Amino acid sequence: MxxxxxxxxxxxxxxxxxxxxxxxxxxxxxxxxxxxxxxxxxxxxxxxxxxxxxxxxxxxxxxFPLPPVTFGGRLRLRGLLVFGVRFVVELVQASLHVARIAVQPGYVPRSAIVAVRLRIPTDLNLALTAEALSLVPGTLIVEVDRAGGRLYVHVLDVRRPADLTAAREQVRALERRIIAAVGSTAEVRRMRSEPAEKESS
Amino acid sequence: MTPGVVADWLGAVSLVAGALLNLAAAIGVLRFPDAPSRMHAATKPQVLGVLLLLLGVALRLRSPSDLGMILLVGVFQLATAPVAAQMIGRAAYRSGRLERQLLETDELAER
Known part of the structure:
Protein backbone atom coordinates (compact mmCIF):
# COMPACT_ATOMS: atom_id res chain seq x y z
CA MET A 1 0.00 0.00 0.00
CA PHE A 64 -1.36 13.12 23.43
CA PRO A 65 -1.54 12.95 19.66
CA LEU A 66 1.64 11.79 17.97
CA PRO A 67 3.03 13.54 14.93
CA PRO A 68 1.91 11.59 11.89
CA VAL A 69 4.59 9.13 10.83
CA THR A 70 4.15 8.23 7.22
CA PHE A 71 4.61 4.56 6.68
CA GLY A 72 4.97 4.21 2.94
CA GLY A 73 6.34 0.72 2.87
CA ARG A 74 4.94 -2.70 3.38
CA LEU A 75 5.93 -5.57 5.61
CA ARG A 76 7.89 -8.36 3.98
CA LEU A 77 7.95 -11.61 5.87
CA ARG A 78 11.32 -12.75 4.56
CA GLY A 79 12.95 -9.38 5.21
CA LEU A 80 11.50 -9.29 8.71
CA LEU A 81 12.81 -12.78 9.44
CA VAL A 82 16.30 -11.96 8.16
CA PHE A 83 16.30 -8.75 10.17
CA GLY A 84 15.08 -10.47 13.32
CA VAL A 85 17.60 -13.30 13.20
CA ARG A 86 20.54 -11.02 12.37
CA PHE A 87 19.41 -8.64 15.10
CA VAL A 88 19.49 -11.36 17.75
CA VAL A 89 22.86 -12.67 16.54
CA GLU A 90 24.37 -9.19 16.55
CA LEU A 91 22.85 -8.30 19.90
CA VAL A 92 24.52 -11.36 21.44
CA GLN A 93 27.84 -10.59 19.72
CA ALA A 94 27.71 -6.95 20.80
CA SER A 95 26.82 -7.82 24.38
CA LEU A 96 29.63 -10.33 24.73
CA HIS A 97 32.09 -7.90 23.15
CA VAL A 98 31.19 -4.99 25.43
CA ALA A 99 31.02 -7.29 28.45
CA ARG A 100 34.50 -8.61 27.63
CA ILE A 101 36.18 -5.24 27.33
CA ALA A 102 34.32 -4.10 30.44
CA VAL A 103 35.93 -6.75 32.62
CA GLN A 104 39.31 -6.93 30.87
CA PRO A 105 41.78 -5.61 33.46
CA GLY A 106 43.67 -2.44 32.59
CA TYR A 107 42.16 -2.04 29.15
CA VAL A 108 41.00 1.42 28.10
CA PRO A 109 38.98 1.29 24.86
CA ARG A 110 39.48 4.01 22.27
CA SER A 111 36.53 5.28 20.34
CA ALA A 112 35.55 7.42 17.38
CA ILE A 113 32.60 9.35 16.01
CA VAL A 114 31.83 8.76 12.36
CA ALA A 115 29.16 10.24 10.12
CA VAL A 116 27.10 7.87 8.02
CA ARG A 117 24.73 9.15 5.35
CA LEU A 118 21.66 7.01 4.96
CA ARG A 119 20.48 6.23 1.47
CA ILE A 120 16.78 6.47 2.34
CA PRO A 121 16.48 9.57 4.55
CA THR A 122 12.83 9.20 5.64
CA ASP A 123 11.94 9.86 9.27
CA LEU A 124 10.82 6.31 9.85
CA ASN A 125 13.98 4.80 8.42
CA LEU A 126 16.16 7.22 10.41
CA ALA A 127 14.34 6.33 13.61
CA LEU A 128 14.37 2.57 13.07
CA THR A 129 18.02 2.49 12.03
CA ALA A 130 19.02 4.67 14.97
CA GLU A 131 17.13 2.44 17.40
CA ALA A 132 18.53 -0.80 16.08
CA LEU A 133 22.05 0.62 15.78
CA SER A 134 22.35 1.25 19.50
CA LEU A 135 21.82 -2.43 20.15
CA VAL A 136 24.18 -3.98 17.60
CA PRO A 137 27.96 -4.21 17.66
CA GLY A 138 30.11 -1.28 18.53
CA THR A 139 27.80 1.57 17.62
CA LEU A 140 25.71 4.20 19.41
CA ILE A 141 23.95 7.24 18.03
CA VAL A 142 25.13 10.59 19.36
CA GLU A 143 23.44 12.93 16.93
CA VAL A 144 20.89 12.74 14.16
CA ASP A 145 20.94 15.19 11.29
CA ARG A 146 17.36 14.85 10.14
CA ALA A 147 17.57 17.29 7.24
CA GLY A 148 20.72 15.73 5.81
CA GLY A 149 19.72 12.15 6.58
CA ARG A 150 22.93 11.61 8.48
CA LEU A 151 23.61 9.64 11.61
CA TYR A 152 26.58 10.45 13.82
CA VAL A 153 27.67 7.21 15.33
CA HIS A 154 29.91 6.64 18.33
CA VAL A 155 32.07 3.57 17.78
CA LEU A 156 33.52 1.84 20.81
CA ASP A 157 36.80 -0.07 20.86
CA VAL A 158 38.55 1.23 17.74
CA ARG A 159 41.96 -0.39 17.33
CA ARG A 160 42.82 0.27 13.70
CA PRO A 161 41.43 2.29 10.78
CA ALA A 162 39.77 -0.83 9.39
CA ASP A 163 37.42 -0.80 12.39
CA LEU A 164 36.00 2.53 11.26
CA THR A 165 35.28 1.24 7.77
CA ALA A 166 33.72 -1.86 9.27
CA ALA A 167 31.46 0.24 11.50
CA ARG A 168 30.31 2.32 8.54
CA GLU A 169 29.62 -0.82 6.55
CA GLN A 170 27.67 -2.22 9.46
CA VAL A 171 25.38 0.80 9.64
CA ARG A 172 24.69 0.57 5.94
CA ALA A 173 24.05 -3.16 6.10
CA LEU A 174 21.60 -2.58 8.92
CA GLU A 175 19.80 0.08 6.91
CA ARG A 176 19.64 -2.33 3.98
CA ARG A 177 18.05 -5.01 6.13
CA ILE A 178 15.50 -2.58 7.58
CA ILE A 179 14.49 -1.38 4.12
CA ALA A 180 14.26 -4.99 2.94
CA ALA A 181 11.90 -5.67 5.85
CA VAL A 182 9.62 -2.62 5.90
CA GLY A 183 10.55 -0.37 2.96
CA SER A 184 8.40 0.41 -0.03
CA THR A 185 9.13 -1.10 -3.42
CA ALA A 186 10.63 2.18 -4.65
CA GLU A 187 12.94 2.32 -1.64
CA VAL A 188 14.12 -1.23 -2.18
CA ARG A 189 14.88 -0.40 -5.79
CA ARG A 190 16.74 2.75 -4.80
CA MET A 191 18.73 0.74 -2.29
CA ARG A 192 19.81 -1.66 -5.00
CA SER A 193 20.74 1.08 -7.43
CA GLU A 194 23.42 2.52 -5.13
CA PRO A 195 24.99 -0.63 -3.78
CA ALA A 196 28.46 0.25 -2.57
CA GLU A 197 28.42 4.02 -2.65
CA LYS A 198 31.35 5.47 -0.76
CA GLU A 199 30.94 8.04 1.98
CA SER A 200 31.47 11.44 0.40
CA SER A 201 32.59 13.44 3.42
CA MET B 1 13.12 -35.79 32.67
CA THR B 2 9.74 -34.17 32.26
CA PRO B 3 9.34 -31.05 30.10
CA GLY B 4 8.72 -29.07 33.27
CA VAL B 5 12.12 -30.00 34.69
CA VAL B 6 13.85 -29.14 31.42
CA ALA B 7 12.10 -25.76 31.33
CA ASP B 8 13.08 -25.13 34.95
CA TRP B 9 16.73 -25.85 34.21
CA LEU B 10 16.75 -23.77 31.03
CA GLY B 11 15.13 -20.99 33.00
CA ALA B 12 17.77 -21.23 35.71
CA VAL B 13 20.56 -21.09 33.14
CA SER B 14 18.97 -18.03 31.49
CA LEU B 15 18.60 -16.31 34.84
CA VAL B 16 22.26 -16.81 35.73
CA ALA B 17 23.47 -15.81 32.26
CA GLY B 18 21.33 -12.68 32.32
CA ALA B 19 22.51 -11.73 35.77
CA LEU B 20 26.16 -12.15 34.72
CA LEU B 21 25.64 -9.97 31.65
CA ASN B 22 24.01 -7.29 33.77
CA LEU B 23 26.94 -7.47 36.16
CA ALA B 24 29.33 -6.99 33.25
CA ALA B 25 27.22 -4.04 32.07
CA ALA B 26 27.43 -2.46 35.51
CA ILE B 27 31.21 -2.93 35.57
CA GLY B 28 31.37 -1.35 32.13
CA VAL B 29 29.36 1.67 33.23
CA LEU B 30 31.81 2.13 36.10
CA ARG B 31 35.02 1.51 34.20
CA PHE B 32 34.61 3.00 30.73
CA PRO B 33 36.40 6.34 30.32
CA ASP B 34 33.61 8.68 29.21
CA ALA B 35 29.83 9.01 29.04
CA PRO B 36 29.28 7.85 25.42
CA SER B 37 31.41 4.75 26.04
CA ARG B 38 29.44 4.06 29.19
CA MET B 39 26.25 4.20 27.20
CA HIS B 40 27.51 1.27 25.14
CA ALA B 41 27.59 -0.76 28.33
CA ALA B 42 24.16 0.54 29.32
CA THR B 43 22.57 -0.61 26.07
CA LYS B 44 23.90 -3.87 24.69
CA PRO B 45 24.84 -6.20 27.55
CA GLN B 46 22.20 -4.60 29.73
CA VAL B 47 19.36 -5.16 27.25
CA LEU B 48 20.40 -8.73 26.47
CA GLY B 49 20.82 -9.37 30.19
CA VAL B 50 17.30 -8.18 30.93
CA LEU B 51 15.91 -10.19 28.02
CA LEU B 52 17.63 -13.33 29.32
CA LEU B 53 16.30 -12.68 32.81
CA LEU B 54 12.80 -12.30 31.37
CA LEU B 55 13.24 -15.52 29.41
CA GLY B 56 14.33 -17.28 32.58
CA VAL B 57 11.35 -15.93 34.51
CA ALA B 58 8.99 -16.92 31.68
CA LEU B 59 10.39 -20.45 31.60
CA ARG B 60 9.84 -20.84 35.32
CA LEU B 61 6.42 -19.19 35.65
CA ARG B 62 4.84 -20.59 32.47
CA SER B 63 1.45 -18.93 32.95
CA PRO B 64 -0.21 -16.98 30.11
CA SER B 65 -1.00 -13.86 32.10
CA ASP B 66 2.63 -13.53 33.24
CA LEU B 67 3.86 -14.13 29.71
CA GLY B 68 1.93 -11.09 28.47
CA MET B 69 3.51 -8.87 31.08
CA ILE B 70 6.98 -10.29 30.38
CA LEU B 71 6.52 -9.69 26.67
CA LEU B 72 5.59 -6.07 27.37
CA VAL B 73 8.62 -5.53 29.58
CA GLY B 74 10.85 -6.93 26.83
CA VAL B 75 9.31 -4.78 24.10
CA PHE B 76 9.59 -1.59 26.13
CA GLN B 77 13.13 -2.44 27.17
CA LEU B 78 14.11 -2.78 23.50
CA ALA B 79 12.30 0.41 22.57
CA THR B 80 13.42 2.69 25.38
CA ALA B 81 17.02 1.72 26.21
CA PRO B 82 18.47 3.03 22.90
CA VAL B 83 16.50 6.27 23.18
CA ALA B 84 17.71 6.94 26.72
CA ALA B 85 21.29 6.10 25.73
CA GLN B 86 21.11 8.42 22.74
CA MET B 87 19.78 11.32 24.83
CA ILE B 88 22.53 10.90 27.41
CA GLY B 89 25.21 10.41 24.76
CA ARG B 90 24.11 13.53 22.93
CA ALA B 91 23.95 15.59 26.10
CA ALA B 92 27.44 14.38 27.01
CA TYR B 93 28.77 15.29 23.59
CA ARG B 94 27.21 18.75 23.58
CA SER B 95 28.50 19.59 27.03
CA GLY B 96 31.95 18.30 26.13
CA ARG B 97 32.05 15.41 28.60
CA LEU B 98 34.14 13.37 26.26
CA GLU B 99 37.70 12.07 26.51
CA ARG B 100 39.10 13.74 23.42
CA GLN B 101 42.46 11.98 23.61
CA LEU B 102 40.71 8.64 23.36
CA LEU B 103 38.83 9.68 20.23
CA GLU B 104 40.29 8.55 16.92
CA THR B 105 38.19 10.80 14.70
CA ASP B 106 35.25 13.08 15.28
CA GLU B 107 33.28 13.71 12.14
CA LEU B 108 30.60 15.50 14.10
CA ALA B 109 33.03 18.30 14.93
CA GLU B 110 33.86 18.74 11.25
CA ARG B 111 30.25 19.43 10.38
Whole structure:
Protein backbone atom coordinates (compact mmCIF):
# COMPACT_ATOMS: atom_id res chain seq x y z
CA MET A 1 0.00 0.00 0.00
CA UNK A 2 1.30 3.42 -0.91
CA UNK A 3 1.23 5.90 1.95
CA UNK A 4 1.23 9.65 1.54
CA UNK A 5 4.53 11.16 0.55
CA UNK A 6 6.21 13.14 3.33
CA UNK A 7 5.54 16.84 3.05
CA UNK A 8 3.68 16.47 -0.22
CA UNK A 9 1.74 19.46 -1.46
CA UNK A 10 -2.02 18.93 -1.77
CA UNK A 11 -2.09 16.83 -4.89
CA UNK A 12 -4.93 15.34 -6.93
CA UNK A 13 -8.05 14.37 -4.93
CA UNK A 14 -7.15 10.68 -5.15
CA UNK A 15 -4.03 11.25 -3.10
CA UNK A 16 -5.93 13.29 -0.50
CA UNK A 17 -8.42 10.48 0.05
CA UNK A 18 -5.64 7.95 0.26
CA UNK A 19 -3.72 10.07 2.73
CA UNK A 20 -6.79 10.33 4.95
CA UNK A 21 -7.30 6.57 4.73
CA UNK A 22 -3.66 6.03 5.66
CA UNK A 23 -4.03 8.30 8.68
CA UNK A 24 -7.13 6.42 9.78
CA UNK A 25 -5.27 3.15 9.44
CA UNK A 26 -2.33 4.45 11.50
CA UNK A 27 -4.76 5.72 14.12
CA UNK A 28 -6.58 2.40 14.28
CA UNK A 29 -3.31 0.49 14.65
CA UNK A 30 -2.23 2.77 17.49
CA UNK A 31 -5.64 2.38 19.14
CA UNK A 32 -5.56 -1.40 18.88
CA UNK A 33 -2.02 -1.54 20.25
CA UNK A 34 -2.90 0.61 23.25
CA UNK A 35 -5.92 -1.54 24.07
CA UNK A 36 -3.75 -4.64 23.81
CA UNK A 37 -1.12 -3.12 26.11
CA UNK A 38 -3.80 -2.22 28.65
CA UNK A 39 -5.08 -5.79 28.68
CA UNK A 40 -1.59 -7.26 28.93
CA UNK A 41 -0.83 -4.94 31.84
CA UNK A 42 -3.87 -6.19 33.73
CA UNK A 43 -2.77 -9.72 32.96
CA UNK A 44 -6.05 -10.95 31.49
CA UNK A 45 -8.46 -10.17 28.69
CA UNK A 46 -11.95 -9.53 30.07
CA UNK A 47 -14.89 -7.33 29.10
CA UNK A 48 -14.02 -4.87 31.84
CA UNK A 49 -10.43 -4.62 30.71
CA UNK A 50 -11.47 -4.31 27.09
CA UNK A 51 -13.83 -1.46 27.95
CA UNK A 52 -11.29 0.24 30.20
CA UNK A 53 -8.64 -0.16 27.53
CA UNK A 54 -10.85 1.41 24.88
CA UNK A 55 -11.51 4.33 27.22
CA UNK A 56 -7.91 4.89 28.28
CA UNK A 57 -6.55 4.43 24.75
CA UNK A 58 -9.07 6.95 23.45
CA UNK A 59 -8.06 9.50 26.09
CA UNK A 60 -4.36 8.93 25.38
CA UNK A 61 -4.80 9.34 21.64
CA UNK A 62 -6.96 12.46 21.97
CA UNK A 63 -4.82 14.27 24.53
CA PHE A 64 -1.36 13.12 23.43
CA PRO A 65 -1.54 12.95 19.66
CA LEU A 66 1.64 11.79 17.97
CA PRO A 67 3.03 13.54 14.93
CA PRO A 68 1.91 11.59 11.89
CA VAL A 69 4.59 9.13 10.83
CA THR A 70 4.15 8.23 7.22
CA PHE A 71 4.61 4.56 6.68
CA GLY A 72 4.97 4.21 2.94
CA GLY A 73 6.34 0.72 2.87
CA ARG A 74 4.94 -2.70 3.38
CA LEU A 75 5.93 -5.57 5.61
CA ARG A 76 7.89 -8.36 3.98
CA LEU A 77 7.95 -11.61 5.87
CA ARG A 78 11.32 -12.75 4.56
CA GLY A 79 12.95 -9.38 5.21
CA LEU A 80 11.50 -9.29 8.71
CA LEU A 81 12.81 -12.78 9.44
CA VAL A 82 16.30 -11.96 8.16
CA PHE A 83 16.30 -8.75 10.17
CA GLY A 84 15.08 -10.47 13.32
CA VAL A 85 17.60 -13.30 13.20
CA ARG A 86 20.54 -11.02 12.37
CA PHE A 87 19.41 -8.64 15.10
CA VAL A 88 19.49 -11.36 17.75
CA VAL A 89 22.86 -12.67 16.54
CA GLU A 90 24.37 -9.19 16.55
CA LEU A 91 22.85 -8.30 19.90
CA VAL A 92 24.52 -11.36 21.44
CA GLN A 93 27.84 -10.59 19.72
CA ALA A 94 27.71 -6.95 20.80
CA SER A 95 26.82 -7.82 24.38
CA LEU A 96 29.63 -10.33 24.73
CA HIS A 97 32.09 -7.90 23.15
CA VAL A 98 31.19 -4.99 25.43
CA ALA A 99 31.02 -7.29 28.45
CA ARG A 100 34.50 -8.61 27.63
CA ILE A 101 36.18 -5.24 27.33
CA ALA A 102 34.32 -4.10 30.44
CA VAL A 103 35.93 -6.75 32.62
CA GLN A 104 39.31 -6.93 30.87
CA PRO A 105 41.78 -5.61 33.46
CA GLY A 106 43.67 -2.44 32.59
CA TYR A 107 42.16 -2.04 29.15
CA VAL A 108 41.00 1.42 28.10
CA PRO A 109 38.98 1.29 24.86
CA ARG A 110 39.48 4.01 22.27
CA SER A 111 36.53 5.28 20.34
CA ALA A 112 35.55 7.42 17.38
CA ILE A 113 32.60 9.35 16.01
CA VAL A 114 31.83 8.76 12.36
CA ALA A 115 29.16 10.24 10.12
CA VAL A 116 27.10 7.87 8.02
CA ARG A 117 24.73 9.15 5.35
CA LEU A 118 21.66 7.01 4.96
CA ARG A 119 20.48 6.23 1.47
CA ILE A 120 16.78 6.47 2.34
CA PRO A 121 16.48 9.57 4.55
CA THR A 122 12.83 9.20 5.64
CA ASP A 123 11.94 9.86 9.27
CA LEU A 124 10.82 6.31 9.85
CA ASN A 125 13.98 4.80 8.42
CA LEU A 126 16.16 7.22 10.41
CA ALA A 127 14.34 6.33 13.61
CA LEU A 128 14.37 2.57 13.07
CA THR A 129 18.02 2.49 12.03
CA ALA A 130 19.02 4.67 14.97
CA GLU A 131 17.13 2.44 17.40
CA ALA A 132 18.53 -0.80 16.08
CA LEU A 133 22.05 0.62 15.78
CA SER A 134 22.35 1.25 19.50
CA LEU A 135 21.82 -2.43 20.15
CA VAL A 136 24.18 -3.98 17.60
CA PRO A 137 27.96 -4.21 17.66
CA GLY A 138 30.11 -1.28 18.53
CA THR A 139 27.80 1.57 17.62
CA LEU A 140 25.71 4.20 19.41
CA ILE A 141 23.95 7.24 18.03
CA VAL A 142 25.13 10.59 19.36
CA GLU A 143 23.44 12.93 16.93
CA VAL A 144 20.89 12.74 14.16
CA ASP A 145 20.94 15.19 11.29
CA ARG A 146 17.36 14.85 10.14
CA ALA A 147 17.57 17.29 7.24
CA GLY A 148 20.72 15.73 5.81
CA GLY A 149 19.72 12.15 6.58
CA ARG A 150 22.93 11.61 8.48
CA LEU A 151 23.61 9.64 11.61
CA TYR A 152 26.58 10.45 13.82
CA VAL A 153 27.67 7.21 15.33
CA HIS A 154 29.91 6.64 18.33
CA VAL A 155 32.07 3.57 17.78
CA LEU A 156 33.52 1.84 20.81
CA ASP A 157 36.80 -0.07 20.86
CA VAL A 158 38.55 1.23 17.74
CA ARG A 159 41.96 -0.39 17.33
CA ARG A 160 42.82 0.27 13.70
CA PRO A 161 41.43 2.29 10.78
CA ALA A 162 39.77 -0.83 9.39
CA ASP A 163 37.42 -0.80 12.39
CA LEU A 164 36.00 2.53 11.26
CA THR A 165 35.28 1.24 7.77
CA ALA A 166 33.72 -1.86 9.27
CA ALA A 167 31.46 0.24 11.50
CA ARG A 168 30.31 2.32 8.54
CA GLU A 169 29.62 -0.82 6.55
CA GLN A 170 27.67 -2.22 9.46
CA VAL A 171 25.38 0.80 9.64
CA ARG A 172 24.69 0.57 5.94
CA ALA A 173 24.05 -3.16 6.10
CA LEU A 174 21.60 -2.58 8.92
CA GLU A 175 19.80 0.08 6.91
CA ARG A 176 19.64 -2.33 3.98
CA ARG A 177 18.05 -5.01 6.13
CA ILE A 178 15.50 -2.58 7.58
CA ILE A 179 14.49 -1.38 4.12
CA ALA A 180 14.26 -4.99 2.94
CA ALA A 181 11.90 -5.67 5.85
CA VAL A 182 9.62 -2.62 5.90
CA GLY A 183 10.55 -0.37 2.96
CA SER A 184 8.40 0.41 -0.03
CA THR A 185 9.13 -1.10 -3.42
CA ALA A 186 10.63 2.18 -4.65
CA GLU A 187 12.94 2.32 -1.64
CA VAL A 188 14.12 -1.23 -2.18
CA ARG A 189 14.88 -0.40 -5.79
CA ARG A 190 16.74 2.75 -4.80
CA MET A 191 18.73 0.74 -2.29
CA ARG A 192 19.81 -1.66 -5.00
CA SER A 193 20.74 1.08 -7.43
CA GLU A 194 23.42 2.52 -5.13
CA PRO A 195 24.99 -0.63 -3.78
CA ALA A 196 28.46 0.25 -2.57
CA GLU A 197 28.42 4.02 -2.65
CA LYS A 198 31.35 5.47 -0.76
CA GLU A 199 30.94 8.04 1.98
CA SER A 200 31.47 11.44 0.40
CA SER A 201 32.59 13.44 3.42
CA MET B 1 13.12 -35.79 32.67
CA THR B 2 9.74 -34.17 32.26
CA PRO B 3 9.34 -31.05 30.10
CA GLY B 4 8.72 -29.07 33.27
CA VAL B 5 12.12 -30.00 34.69
CA VAL B 6 13.85 -29.14 31.42
CA ALA B 7 12.10 -25.76 31.33
CA ASP B 8 13.08 -25.13 34.95
CA TRP B 9 16.73 -25.85 34.21
CA LEU B 10 16.75 -23.77 31.03
CA GLY B 11 15.13 -20.99 33.00
CA ALA B 12 17.77 -21.23 35.71
CA VAL B 13 20.56 -21.09 33.14
CA SER B 14 18.97 -18.03 31.49
CA LEU B 15 18.60 -16.31 34.84
CA VAL B 16 22.26 -16.81 35.73
CA ALA B 17 23.47 -15.81 32.26
CA GLY B 18 21.33 -12.68 32.32
CA ALA B 19 22.51 -11.73 35.77
CA LEU B 20 26.16 -12.15 34.72
CA LEU B 21 25.64 -9.97 31.65
CA ASN B 22 24.01 -7.29 33.77
CA LEU B 23 26.94 -7.47 36.16
CA ALA B 24 29.33 -6.99 33.25
CA ALA B 25 27.22 -4.04 32.07
CA ALA B 26 27.43 -2.46 35.51
CA ILE B 27 31.21 -2.93 35.57
CA GLY B 28 31.37 -1.35 32.13
CA VAL B 29 29.36 1.67 33.23
CA LEU B 30 31.81 2.13 36.10
CA ARG B 31 35.02 1.51 34.20
CA PHE B 32 34.61 3.00 30.73
CA PRO B 33 36.40 6.34 30.32
CA ASP B 34 33.61 8.68 29.21
CA ALA B 35 29.83 9.01 29.04
CA PRO B 36 29.28 7.85 25.42
CA SER B 37 31.41 4.75 26.04
CA ARG B 38 29.44 4.06 29.19
CA MET B 39 26.25 4.20 27.20
CA HIS B 40 27.51 1.27 25.14
CA ALA B 41 27.59 -0.76 28.33
CA ALA B 42 24.16 0.54 29.32
CA THR B 43 22.57 -0.61 26.07
CA LYS B 44 23.90 -3.87 24.69
CA PRO B 45 24.84 -6.20 27.55
CA GLN B 46 22.20 -4.60 29.73
CA VAL B 47 19.36 -5.16 27.25
CA LEU B 48 20.40 -8.73 26.47
CA GLY B 49 20.82 -9.37 30.19
CA VAL B 50 17.30 -8.18 30.93
CA LEU B 51 15.91 -10.19 28.02
CA LEU B 52 17.63 -13.33 29.32
CA LEU B 53 16.30 -12.68 32.81
CA LEU B 54 12.80 -12.30 31.37
CA LEU B 55 13.24 -15.52 29.41
CA GLY B 56 14.33 -17.28 32.58
CA VAL B 57 11.35 -15.93 34.51
CA ALA B 58 8.99 -16.92 31.68
CA LEU B 59 10.39 -20.45 31.60
CA ARG B 60 9.84 -20.84 35.32
CA LEU B 61 6.42 -19.19 35.65
CA ARG B 62 4.84 -20.59 32.47
CA SER B 63 1.45 -18.93 32.95
CA PRO B 64 -0.21 -16.98 30.11
CA SER B 65 -1.00 -13.86 32.10
CA ASP B 66 2.63 -13.53 33.24
CA LEU B 67 3.86 -14.13 29.71
CA GLY B 68 1.93 -11.09 28.47
CA MET B 69 3.51 -8.87 31.08
CA ILE B 70 6.98 -10.29 30.38
CA LEU B 71 6.52 -9.69 26.67
CA LEU B 72 5.59 -6.07 27.37
CA VAL B 73 8.62 -5.53 29.58
CA GLY B 74 10.85 -6.93 26.83
CA VAL B 75 9.31 -4.78 24.10
CA PHE B 76 9.59 -1.59 26.13
CA GLN B 77 13.13 -2.44 27.17
CA LEU B 78 14.11 -2.78 23.50
CA ALA B 79 12.30 0.41 22.57
CA THR B 80 13.42 2.69 25.38
CA ALA B 81 17.02 1.72 26.21
CA PRO B 82 18.47 3.03 22.90
CA VAL B 83 16.50 6.27 23.18
CA ALA B 84 17.71 6.94 26.72
CA ALA B 85 21.29 6.10 25.73
CA GLN B 86 21.11 8.42 22.74
CA MET B 87 19.78 11.32 24.83
CA ILE B 88 22.53 10.90 27.41
CA GLY B 89 25.21 10.41 24.76
CA ARG B 90 24.11 13.53 22.93
CA ALA B 91 23.95 15.59 26.10
CA ALA B 92 27.44 14.38 27.01
CA TYR B 93 28.77 15.29 23.59
CA ARG B 94 27.21 18.75 23.58
CA SER B 95 28.50 19.59 27.03
CA GLY B 96 31.95 18.30 26.13
CA ARG B 97 32.05 15.41 28.60
CA LEU B 98 34.14 13.37 26.26
CA GLU B 99 37.70 12.07 26.51
CA ARG B 100 39.10 13.74 23.42
CA GLN B 101 42.46 11.98 23.61
CA LEU B 102 40.71 8.64 23.36
CA LEU B 103 38.83 9.68 20.23
CA GLU B 104 40.29 8.55 16.92
CA THR B 105 38.19 10.80 14.70
CA ASP B 106 35.25 13.08 15.28
CA GLU B 107 33.28 13.71 12.14
CA LEU B 108 30.60 15.50 14.10
CA ALA B 109 33.03 18.30 14.93
CA GLU B 110 33.86 18.74 11.25
CA ARG B 111 30.25 19.43 10.38
Missing amino acids: TGPAAGAAPGPPDRGVRARLGRWRDWLIAYGWLVLVWNLLWGEVSWGNLLGGLLVAGVVLVF
